[in-house]
Amino acid sequence: MNKDFKKMVELALDEDIGTGDVSADLLIDKQIQATIICREAAVICGIEFAQMAFLSLNKDIKIKWLVKDADQVKPCEQLCRLSGPSKAIISAERVALNFLQTLSAVATQTRFLVDKIKHTNTQLLDTRKTLPGLRSAQKYAVKCGGGVNHRMGLFDCIMLKENHIIAAGGIAKAVEKAKKQNPDLDLIVEVETLDQLSKALTLSGITRVLCDNFSQQDLLKAVSMSAGKLPLEASGNIDASSIVGVAETGVNFISTGSITKNIQAIDLSLRFT
Incomplete structure (x- = not known):
């Protein structure tokens, strides 16, 4: 991963989790499955950032991406399927989605004007x-x-x-x-x-x-x-x-x-x- 991108994800995780995710600590850490869904038409960007956010917290998380960066998706389309420890997935969720949401917004607006x-x-x-x-x-x-x-x-x-x-x-x-x-x-x-x-x-x-x-x-x-x-x-x-x-x-x-x-x-x- 680009060193600048890696630093961004590390800083975002540190900013969000700090000394620990006190909400996730209340959970029993069990194996779960999850999906990320896009609720609107968009050009997707930020997959590498989201991937790193999850794997930085637990390398055992498995992610199957159904799209790639620059793909155009329809409303309610699945972007990926995840499986792994529930605590790590919940703790990384917001950082992963923040990158995906923001970068996809840039890509979508750019494509619109292009x-x-x-x-x-x-x-x-x-x-x-x-x-x-x-x-x-x-x-x-x-x-x-x-x-x-x-x-x-x-x-x-x-x-x-x-x-x-x-x-x-x-x-x-x-x-x-x-x-x-x-x-x-x-x-x-x-x-x-x-x-x-x-x-x-x-x-x-x-x-x-x-x-x-x-x-x-x-x-x-x-x-x-x-x-x-x-x-x-x-x-x-x-x-x-x-x-x-x-x-x-x-x-x-x-x-x-x-x-x-x-x-x-x-x-x-x-x-x-």
Whole structure:
């Protein structure tokens, strides 16, 4: 298992169980069977997290998964069957379901938006607007939903936003310093006007231009101005009602934080059988 994912599960179990599950301690520890059921249509994600949550408490728990990550399921569909000691299964239940519910929510919302723009060549990107401590997990869920990962953090790609540009004394100076200091990193420049885009298109070393809060009319002009010289990314207040129109302008990418932060947990339940 990915070391980041393993750490997330370990922290979640420690947070939930602490010094011990005082409710589970009331039970007679007997062998039981259980199922996890999805109560609504969803794209499933988080199986590895749930698996580790159970097995971390007792390696004798047997789990037969009936689906895999990125599978689309129908309401009331079984995700897996479990058998093993009742205490360990009950103690791991909430952590396992929390990961499954949250990551499946990200994958489901991502798939929903990806399907809306599948008739275009635009790719859907995530952002850094993730739940603290769960970034790599949520970005994995975005991929399960058919989206594409943006930069992981502040370390693996340079993005010059409005405050960077102001502090540097303009786009040209900011780009020059960025390429001099980190020549091997991708460089994304955010612009807020067509005039700023025009300036960015004259500079070398830029990987992509992010058009922030452009109207669809201005995005059409931006695509025409760029003429394929640089990939364009649209971002800012893009949701299910506007994403199709934005994609149809011809931009290469759309980024939105909604797929990782404006989510509603998928309804799952674990029941003894």
